[in-house]
Amino acid sequence: MAYIIALDQGTTSSRAIIFDHEQNIVDIRQNETRQYFPQSGWVEQDPQDIWASTFGALQETLAATGISPETIDALAITNQRETTIVWDKASGKPVYNAIVWQCRRTADRCQDLVDKGYKEQIAEKTGLVIDPYFSATKLAWILDEVDPDRTRAKAGDLLFGTVDTWLLWKLTDGQVHATDYTNASRTMLFNIHSLTWDQDILDLLDIPQAMLPEVHPSSYPFGQAHLGRNVMVPVAGMAGDQQAALFGQTCFSPGEAKNTYGTGCFLLMNIGHEPIISRHGLVTTIAAGTSDQPTYALEGSIFVGGAVIQWLRDILHILDEAADSDFFATKLEDNEGVYLVPAFVGLGAPYWDSYARGSMFGLTRGTGRAHIVRAALEAIAYQTHDVLEAMVAESPVEIKTLQVDGGAAENDFLMQFQADILNVPVVRPQILETTALGAAMLAGLAVGVWQDLAEVARHRQVDQTFKPAMDGNKRQKNIDGWKEAIRRTLTNQA
Numbered sequence: 001m002a003y004i005i006a007l008d009q010g011t012t013s014s015r016a017i018i019f020d021h022e023q024n025i026v027d028i029r030q031n032e033t034r035q036y037f038p039q040s041g042w043v044e045q046d047p048q049d050i051w052a053s054t055f056g057a058l059q060e061t062l063a064a065t066g067i068s069p070e071t072i073d074a075l076a077i078t079n080q081r082e083t084t085i086v087w088d089k090a091s092g093k094p095v096y097n098a099i100v101w102q103c104r105r106t107a108d109r110c111q112d113l114v115d116k117g118y119k120e121q122i123a124e125k126t127g128l129v130i131d132p133y134f135s136a137t138k139l140a141w142i143l144d145e146v147d148p149d150r151t152r153a154k155a156g157d158l159l160f161g162t163v164d165t166w167l168l169w170k171l172t173d174g175q176v177h178a179t180d181y182t183n184a185s186r187t188m189l190f191n192i193h194s195l196t197w198d199q200d201i202l203d204l205l206d207i208p209q210a211m212l213p214e215v216h217p218s219s220y221p222f223g224q225a226h227l228g229r230n231v232m233v234p235v236a237g238m239a240g241d242q243q244a245a246l247f248g249q250t251c252f253s254p255g256e257a258k259n260t261y262g263t264g265c266f267l268l269m270n271i272g273h274e275p276i277i278s279r280h281g282l283v284t285t286i287a288a289g290t291s292d293q294p295t296y297a298l299e300g301s302i303f304v305g306g307a308v309i310q311w312l313r314d315i316l317h318i319l320d321e322a323a324d325s326d327f328f329a330t331k332l333e334d335n336e337g338v339y340l341v342p343a344f345v346g347l348g349a350p351y352w353d354s355y356a357r358g359s360m361f362g363l364t365r366g367t368g369r370a371h372i373v374r375a376a377l378e379a380i381a382y383q384t385h386d387v388l389e390a391m392v393a394e395s396p397v398e399i400k401t402l403q404v405d406g407g408a409a410e411n412d413f414l415m416q417f418q419a420d421i422l423n424v425p426v427v428r429p430q431i432l433e434t435t436a437l438g439a440a441m442l443a444g445l446a447v448g449v450w451q452d453l454a455e456v457a458r459h460r461q462v463d464q465t466f467k468p469a470m471d472g473n474k475r476q477k478n479i480d481g482w483k484e485a486i487r488r489t490l491t492n493q494a
């Protein structure tokens with residue numbers, strides 16, 4: 001028997017998942033990772049914790065299953081994207097905490113770039129909206145702190161990486177400094193047409209090319225991971241988690257879309273080989289693929305999805321477990337006019353408001369735990385509605401079904417409410433670990449475990465389809481209430 005192991009480094013946890021050649025999950029090990037919130041809207045993680053939790057999960061899964069590393073055909077890495085790490089090449093030590101994708105510390109820098117008129121140019125080159133979400137201004141911020149005149153970065157003594165690059169570098173004992181197209185396309189430094197780092201943007205932010213990783217397709221022999229006792233295993237697949245999930249959901253054709261409900265929610269639609277620059281608040285990104293010719297995707301990035309449930313559990317303490325949210329939400333017939341806008345770190349697509357903060361509306365003396373829990377789950381579905389609405393406006397392709405995955409997609413109430421609010425069937429696959437599966441598929445294709453896309457798609461199975469069942473008037477009333485809540489939360493409206 002031979003296997004592929006996917007390392008899925010998400011915002012809240014690091015997982016190692018063993019797949020066999022039939023794409024069955026043989027074992028999963030998971031370690032939580034800690035987030036730090038040093039100031040309002042700031043989010044950091046410790047890069048050493050990211051590494052230790054990931055490598056620990058890998059070692060634990062090998063120990064628990066007794067699977068010998070010699071029988072592993074390939075490793076795959078998939079990761080929270082945009083999160084920015086800079087380390088010292090000689091010592092291998094990070095020079096600052098990882099600045100997490102959700103972090104808003106560079107909001108003013110981004111506003112300054114917008115005010116100076118770079119919006120169109122950056123959208124044309126990178127497919128992105130100027131926002132603190134992406135790595136570019138986070139990297140410039142770290143350099144301003146630790147290497148203001150850029151001497152060390154220019155000499156190549158400091159290296160930059162997103163989480164995939166950091167893990168690859170650690171796994172290969174500092175031999176390989178590389179990333180893939182999908183992760184590079186989230187930095188706001190990468191030209192998605194020429195598939196190269198963009199010198200104009202590097203100059204604009206004073207970022208030396210010498211510190212940037214090489215960029216390859218997602219299905220590629222990146223390097224040999226050192227798993228101890230002279231055992232080397234090829235790392236043959238790397239992709240940002242959302243693009244890996246799109247691939248794992250087998251959305252290989254234009255018009256096919258998925259939404260992942262993790263810490264955030266990320267709705268991606270395959271748009272084929274021609275990038276569209278969005279006029280409706282979406283971003284254009286490179287999808288995971290097996291060749292040099294890129295496939296593109298339109299993406300709606302929602303910053304707070306499942307994280308709102310974590311907030312109810314860990315900060316408000318009104319839930320013991322995230323899964324209990326289903327029980328409380330279904331205690332009510334409807335939301336009774338209560339809306340929660342979880343703009344804890346501003347709002348992403350399609351609003352892009354860095355300065356908005358969370359708000360709740362419609363509270364009465366009768367408002368209790370069930371209302372707040374339900375409003376939180378509904379907010380995940382409404383935000384997805386707003387993104388899908390933008391996607392429909394952008395693309396002539398009709399979205400007939402929405403494929404879903406991620407931790408919060410286990411919540412039946414949320415999935416049914418999502419189908420009701422979108423008026424589109426929501427299809428949940430049997431394997432919810434689609435992100436890891438997609439990465440494993442990319443690695444397996446690179447090393448010849450599977451021959452082609454048709455072969456990797458063969459194993460996909462549906463768990464449940466949630467069909468829209470809400471009356472049209474009620475749907476509209478719900479959406480109107482949400483739009484009003486959004487209107488009252490935004491700071492950037494004219």
Ligand SMILES: Nc1ncnc2c1ncn2[C@@H]1O[C@H](COP(=O)(O)OP(=O)(O)O)[C@@H](O)[C@H]1O
Pocket residue numbers: 010011012013261262263264305306307308309310322323324325326406407408409410411
């Ligand atoms: N049954 C559930 N209902 C609602 N939210 C859930 C449920 N299970 C997990 N979550 C939420 O999903 C997120 C974890 O999903 P996961 O896909 O592991 O995220 P990530 O990859 O971002 O770390 C957490 O934010 C958690 O609050």
Ligand SMILES: O=P(O)(O)OC[C@H](O)CO
Pocket residue numbers: 009010011012079080081082101240241242262263264265301
């Ligand atoms: O940690 P996740 O799975 O919510 O994914 C984070 C995204 O990659 C951020 O862009």
